[in-house]
Amino acid sequence: MATEPERFDSMLLAMAQQHEGGVKDLLKTIVGFLARKTDFFTGGREGDWEKVVKETFYEHAKKAKEEADRIKREKEEADKRLKDIQQRKEQERLQQDFEAASVTELTDQEAVKLQEDIDKDQKKKAEIGDGDTNPEVVDPPEDDDDDPKEKNKLKPNSGNGCDLEHYRWTQTLEEVELRVPLRQVLRPRDLTVIINKKHLKVGIKGQPLIIDGELDSDVKVEESTWVLQDGRNLLVNLEKVNKMNWWSRLVTTDPEISTKKINPEPSKLSDLDGETRGLVEKMMYDQRQKEMGLPTSDEQKKQDVLKKFMEQHPEMDFSKCKFN
Incomplete structure (x- = not known):
C-alpha cells in the first residue's frame, strides 16, 4: 500500500506523461485548476497564496536536496569501500608475486x-x-591469438566496448554507456526503453526493437537512466552490480569482445593518491612484462643488485649458489 505522500503518484505520473512540455506544463495545469475551480488565489488575505506556495516549495526542495545528498554520500562511501578492497587485493597480490629471493x-x-x-x-x-x-628467437604471443578461447573475439573499441551496426557501447568497471543513433527526430514518448536487472529493450514504438536481449551481467535498475539527446540520439547508462568485472558484450546475442585486450582508462590514474597510483602502474607494467616473458620490475631489480654485487666482489665464487 502506498504511503500518504505517494498515494497520488500513479495519477500524477499519468498526467505528467500527457504534458510534452514537461514539469513546466504540468505546473501550469495544476495552477490553472486552482485558479478556475477553487478560491486559492482570492479566498484569503492578500499575499496568503504566495506564502503558501513559497513554504510548500521550499519544504519539498529541502527534502529533495537532503535525499540527493544522502544518495550521493552513500555512493561515495560505496566507491571508497570498493577502492579500499581493490587496493588491498592488489597489495596482497603484489606481496605474493614479489617474495624475497632465497x-x-x-x-x-x-x-x-x-x-x-x-x-x-x-x-x-x-x-x-x-x-x-x-x-632462435621466440616471439611472445601477440594479442592472445593462439588462445582458442580468444579466437573470433573482437578487439574492444576505444571505450572498451564494441561498435555495432545499430549502436555503440562503452564501459568502465562501474557502468556501461549505450549510444543509439535514431536517424530521425523523435520525442521521448516515441521510444521504448525498458531496463530490467538482466534484460534490456530499446526501440522506436511501432517498429521492431533495436535491442531485445539478456544483458551480459546484472545491473542496478534504480541507478540506470536514459535520455534523448537532440531528438536524434538515445543515451542509456547502465549501473553495474559487479564492479570488478569487464563485460564481453552488451547482450548475449552480440558478438563478444576480448576482455584481455581491454585498456583500463589510463586517465583515471590521475584520480588516485600517489601510493595507490604507484601500485597500479607497477602492476600494469609487471603484467605486460610477464606476457612478453620478460622479468618483472622486482625481478629486474634483484638481477641488477646481484650483478652489481658480483662486479664489486670478483674474488667470490658464486658457482655453488643457486638463486630462485
Missing part, C-alpha cells in the same frame, strides 16, 4: 652442471655475436 647451497655435482650450462650459454652468445649462427 639462496640455496648446491652440491658439487650440481655446481659442475650449473657451470657447464653457464659455459654453454656464454659460448652460444659469443657465436651469435660473431654472426656465425642465427639465434
